[in-house]
Amino acid sequence: MAKRIVILGAGESGAGAAVLAKKQGFDTFVSDMSMIKSKYKDMLNERGIAWEEGKHTEELILNADEVIKSPGIPNDAPMILKLKAQGTPIISEIEFAGRYTNAKMICITGSNGKTTTTSLIYHIFKKAGLNVGLAGNIGQSLAFQVAEYNYDYYVIELSSFQLDNMYKFHANIAVLMNITPDHLDRYDHKMQNYVDAKFRIIQNQTDEDAFIFWNDDPIIQRELHKYGIHGHYYPFAEQKEEGAAAYVEKDKVCFTKPIAFNMEQEELALTGTHNLFNSMAAGISANLAGIRKECIREALGDFKGVEHRLEKVCRVKGVDYINDSKATNVNSCWYALQSMKTKTVLILGGKDKGNDYNEIADLVKEKCVGLIYMGLHNEKLHEFFDPFGLPTADVQSMKDAVDAAYRMAKKGESVLLSPCCASFDLFKSYEDRGEQFKDCVRAL
Missing domain, CATH: 3.90.190.20 (Mur ligase, C-terminal domain)
Structure with a gap:
C-alpha cells in the first residue's frame, strides 16, 4: 500500500506539493475549503490527482499518513486540531520538497526586505550563469520545481508560516534580514512565538553552512545566544564593525569575506537604507556561492527592483x-x-x-x-x-x-x-x- 499524503489548500504551494507527491508514488489527495483556481485544477487533473473544493471531508483526510498544510491555514483550524489530536504529522510544502533534492538551498526570511533580497540573490545567481530556481513566497512552488526541473541551487523566500511546519529542512545559506512585530494575530499575540518561528531558518545547519543576519537588529542580537548555531556567522552592518561580512565606509560598500571587494554605494541599483541592507545580504550570499566579484558588482548595479515595493x-x-x-x-x-x-x-x-x-x-x-x-x-x-x-x-x-x-x-x-x-x-x-x-x- 502506498503511503497516503493529504494536502490541505490547493494554491501554488499545495498544487505543487501534490504534483511532487504523485510523482514520488504516494496515494495523493488534495482538499481546499475554498474554490480551487482553474489552472491548479488542470495541473491536478492532468496528473490524475484526486481533489475536493469548498469542503474538508473528514474520512478522506483523517486517514492520511502525513499532511502537507498550506502556509495560509492557521495552526488552530478545526481540521488541523483533529489531525494533531490523532498524532498525524503535519509539514509544510518546503519541508516535503526538501526531501527530494540535493540542490543547495539559499533561504531568506525576515519581517521586511525578504522579497527584494530573494529576487536580488536570484538575479545575481542567474547573471553568473548558475542553474538556479526561485521559490517560496515568490515564483513557482519549490515542490513543483523539484518535481519538474533539476536545479543546482534554489533561492527561497520563507515566511514565518512556512517555517512553522519545517523540521528537517536544511538551509545551506540562511539569511535573516530583521525581526519586527508582524502576524502577531497568528502567534497568540506573543512576540517570542514569532521570533522563534523566524529562527527556525537555522535549525539543522552544520559547520559547513552560513548564517547571514543584520548585526544591528536588537532582537536578533538578544536571541543569537539561545540557539546552538553551527554555521559560520556573516553579519552585515551600516557601519564598520568587528567581524562584519559587509558594511559601509565613506560611501563604499565593503564586503570582507570570504573574498574581499568594494563597490561604490551610488552604483547600487536600489536606493534607501533598507535596500542597502538587502544589497549587502545578497552580495554576501553570492560571495559565499563563489560568484566572481565583478559579476556581483554588475548585478547589484542593474537590478530592476520588485513590483509593488516602492x-x-x-x-x-x-x-x-x-x-x-x-x-x-x-x-x-x-x-x-x-x-x-x-x-x-x-x-x-x-x-x-x-x-x-x-x-x-x-x-x-x-x-x-x-x-x-x-x-x-x-x-x-x-x-x-x-x-x-x-x-x-x-x-x-x-x-x-x-x-x-x-x-x-x-x-x-x-x-x-x-x-x-x-x-x-x-x-x-x-x-x-x-x-x-x-x-x-x-x-x-
Missing part, C-alpha cells in the same frame, strides 16, 4: 505616485517613509494585524502633508493619527483613494501607497491592491 508609477502634474502595496506591516511603511525625499500624501489602511502605529508617528509628522484612510474599519487610524492635525480622507475604494490624493497633493510632493495592513478587506491580495492603484493613477 515602485514609481508615474508623475502627474508634478506629483510622483509610488506603489508600495507590499508594505503589509508598519515597519515596511517606516522604511518607505524614511526613503521619501519630498512631502508626502500617505494612503494607508486595510485589514489590521494588531498594528502599533507609534513606530511611524515621528515620520508621519515629519514627512506627511495628508493622510488617506482606505479600509472598511478606519476607527483605529482616526484615533491614532487625527490628533496630528493633518488633512485626512476616508475612502472605501482605490479610485476614491487616488482621487482624494490627487486633490490633496501639490506640485513637487509625492503620493505614497504604503498601507501597513493586509489587503483582504477590499482587495484580493496586495498585488491586486497595487495593480488597482497603478491603473487609477495612470487614468488621472
